[in-house]
Amino acid sequence: MRTAMLALAAGLLLLRFLPQLPPMWSLPVMLVVGLAMLPTRCRMLAFFFFGLAWACLSAQWALDDRLPKELDGRTFWLEGRVVGLPDTRDGVVRFELVDISSRHAGLPSRVRLAWYGGPPLEAGERWRVAAKLKRPRGLVNPHSFDYEAWLLVGRIGANGTVKAGERVAAAAGLQAWRDQLRQRLLAVDAQGRAGAIAALVVGDASGLTSADWRILQDTGTIHLMVISGQHVSMLAGLLYGLVLLLARWGLWPARLPWLPCACALALLGALGYGWLAGFEVPVQRACLMVALVLLWRLRFRHLGVWLPLLAAFDTVLLIEPLVSLQSGFWLSFAAVALLVLIFRGRLGIWNGWYALGRAQWCMALGLLPALLALGLPVSISGPLGNLFAVPLVGALIVPLSLLGTALLWLPAIGEWLLWIAGSLLVALFALLEVLAAWQPAWFATDLPLWCWLLVTLGMLLLLLPAGIPFRAFGLILLTPLLFPPVDKPPVGQAEIWVLDVGQGLAVLVRTREHALLYDAGPRYGDFDVGERVVYPSMRALGLRDLNLLLLSHADNDHAGGAEAVQRYMLAPRVISGEPQRLPASLQAESCRSGEHWEWDGVRFTLWQWSGARNGNQASCVLLVEANGERLLLTGDIDKPTEWALQASNLEISAHWLLLPHHGSRSSSSASFIEAVGARDALVSRSLHNAFGHPHPDVLRRLQDSGISLHDTAERGAIRIRLGRFEPALGLRSERRFWREK
Known part of the structure; x- marks a missing residue:
């Protein structure tokens, strides 16, 4: 079997x-x-x-079930039912529609939409909207979050933006009741932590800020603030334990067998909590595992522990095979397997605090290989943070939140319990913030397979019981974590990464021992591309710090992520074409036209137009030359600035040209393209962007000049090995069955 x-x-x-x-x-x-x-x-x-x-x-x-390619980027009138809990932040309402009907055939059965400045929406409502739909597509960068895989697991066939809409039918049913409960929780006085309580009770994380998520990530406690397998199993365990205690104290009715009743009550509690959380995929997985554990406890204890775990593993995959694309799937089963390995078969009984500390320490070690393989951040302070956060959340905050929610029909009691839960959350976040400031999350370098296997073997050796020979040898096998092999360019060459940051720009220039970041990507409300994309990508490539942060100018799409990058990478020098418009914390200095320097045999030269009258014209231009191969980075300069650059003393001929202003019609004049004489052009932009970049006139001029275009929207992050005269590599060329070419 x-x-x-x-x-x-x-x-x-x-x-x-x-x-x-x-x-x-x-x-x-x-x-x-x-x-x-x-x-x-x-x-x-x-x-x-x-x-x-x-x-x-x-x-x-x-x-x-994805949107057909021929319909990509078009606007349709469609009608559907709102499912899940709509998320409203920074004036944007994000929601999902199912049961979709439209005059157009071929539309997917589930879409995810964003409505900028839209009205409040409730789960269960039916809406008729005009939406511009796009095929599922995400940013592709070194070891970054795979948004396309996430959409596929949710079986979302398209995303898009709403242009107009009207409510067809009011909210009704259980989904509507759940949304109303969410709104009731958010209105409670919980010491400013009503959003966290809503996350714990109904699985709505929209009330948590980006600062909250950063603290939770740095301390390895994200799993505590949204409904996860731990919360579901904890509630099931409490209900099972309650019946067990009543039976032992002689308070349970003798005519009712306590074990079947305890298992049934625990399962009902888990399913009820799962329904309250919306039965998302992680909660479904948790409920299934709880059901199998209870069934094992009731009838099949003689089979041991590993067989039920394997049965749960297979059952989850049979129900939804795509769940293997989710990091949570791997981490949850790995965590359960580690707990079984740690506690099963040990001699003697550990006291509660020692067992908790041992579990946290072993989980931190045991899950490290999985975190490295999945490209997730590693929390150094996680074992310490979870040591007090797990019992506080599991034994006090979650029970108080659920009990307070159940008693909201008695406002004096229910709101008082939620106020206590909120106060405990305030104290918890204060402690976690101290830990996060002391030791933020660590993004490891992307390890080759042989290094990862050594680290995994080392972790397994360290987790073996004390007294086993060669156990300490595991410490030696962890050496690749401290001294990871990094593929650095040789002296005289440079590695260029045009990162995929959507409608913005971030270019990493790396020599043998130095690194420069040209622009840092945009920031949209709580979504900071500098923090979510640029910094993790640089860490995955093996960078520990920057020597220079060069911001062409201060527009959001170029400098929005600069503060986050500087916070983590601590570049000793920041240069910009518009230092006066940047945050004072960056301490940026002005771009000095004609300044040049050399790193590891690679030459860098700056230029800025002295006659600039706006931010785009003030862009700081960078010319990089390695072994005779040249790259020209142009920011957002326009045609008058291009003509001034042509008339300057700078030799602008280059093999690679970053199209000015993302290929805007106001830039990339025919004379400038001819003067540069590039064989290849680069453009950083988002697909179907509202600006129409790159403009058809620019594309026509490139085609007439025989210049190949490398587009981040089509190819993902682009790598160039400057000085080797090789073709560019787009990360989207690394095939994944769910990823569109």
């Missing part, structure tokens, strides 16, 4: 690593071959083929 279940899991998991899905005709072949192998000794292969065929079929259904 175990071998068959392992083979089934292997087939289901293989989907995660496929560069593309097999053709549909091959799936029936897999099933037929599997059926033929069942009576033979190769029945393991049969279950492997069953799992793979089902996973591929499920993934193909999700891909087929």
Whole structure:
């Protein structure tokens, strides 16, 4: 049985690593071959083929439900029902529509929309909206969050923006009641932490600020502030324990067997809490695992622990094979497996605090390989933070929040309990903030496979019981974490990364021992591209700090992420074409036209137009030359600035040209393109952007000049090895079955 279940899991998991899905005709072949192998000794292969065929079929259904390419970027009138809890922040309402009907055929069954300046929406309402729909697409950078995979797991076939709309039907049903409960919780006086209470009770995280998320990430406590498997299992455990205590004290009715009742009550509590949280995929997984654990406790304890865990693993994948694309899936099962490994079979009984501390320490070590493989930040202060946060949230804050919510019909009691929960949350965040300031999250360098295997082996050795020989040898195997192998360019060459930051710009220029960042991407409200994309990408590439932060000018799409980058990377020098418009914390100095320097055999030269009359014209231009190959970074200069640059003493001929102002019609004049004489052009922009960048006239001029265009919207982050005269590499060329070329 175990071998068959392992083979089934292997087939289901293989989907995660496929560069593309097999053709549909091959799936029936897999099933037929599997059926033929069942009576033979190769029945393991049969279950492997069953799992793979089902996973591929499920993934193909999700891909087929995406917006067709020919409809990409068009506006449609459609009608649908609002599901989930609409998220309103910074004047933008984000929500999902299902049960979609439209005059146009081919629209997906589920879409995610943003309505700028839109009216309040409630779950369960029906709306008719005019929306500009786009195929699912995300930023592609070194080891960054994969938004396209996240949308596919949610089976969201398109996202877009609402232009206009009208409510067709009012909210009704259980979804509407859940949304009303959310609003009631947010209106409670909870010492300013009503948003955190709503996150714990109904799974609505919109009340948590970006600063809250940063603190939770730095301290490894994100899992405590949204409804997760821990909360669901904790509630189930409390209900089970309550019945157990009543039975032991003789207070349970003798005619009712306590064990089946305890298991049934615990399961009902878990399902009720899961429904309250909206039954998102992580909560579904938690409820399923609780159900299997209770079933094991009731009837199958003789089978041991690992078989039920494997059964839960297979069941989750069978229900939703795409869940293997989510980091939470891997982390949750890895955490449960680690707890079983730590506590099962140990001699003696650990006291409560020692067991909690041991668990946190082992979890920090044991989950490190998974965090490294998934490209997630590692919290150094996590074991200490969880040591007091886990019992505080699990034993006090969550029970008080749930009890207070249940008693809101008695406002004096319910609101008082929520006020206590809010006060505890205030104290918790104050303590976590101190820890976060002391030791922020660590973004590790992307390790090659052999290094990752060494680290994983080292962690497993350290987790073995004391007294086992060679256990301390695991410390030596962790050396790649402290001294990771970094692929640095040789002297005289430079590595250029045009990062995929949407409608903005961030270019990393790296020599053998130095690094420069040209612009830092935009910031949109709570979403800071500098913090979410630029900094993690630089850390994944092995950078520990910057030697220079060069901001072409102060517009948000170029300098919005600068403060976050400077906060983490601490560049000793910041230069900008508009230092007076930047935050004072950056302490930026002016761009000095003609300034030049050399790093590791690579030459850098600055230029700025002295006659600039606006921010775009004041952009600080950078020319990089390595081994005779040249790159010209132009910021947002316009045609008059281009003509001034042509008339300057700077030799502007270059092999690579970053199109000025993202390819705007006001830039990239024919004379400038001819003067530069580039063979390749670069443009950083978002797909279907509102500005129409790059303009068709600019594209026509490039085509007439025989210049190849490399577009971040089409290719993802772009890497150039300057000085080697090689073609550029776009990260989107690394095939993933869910990622559009």
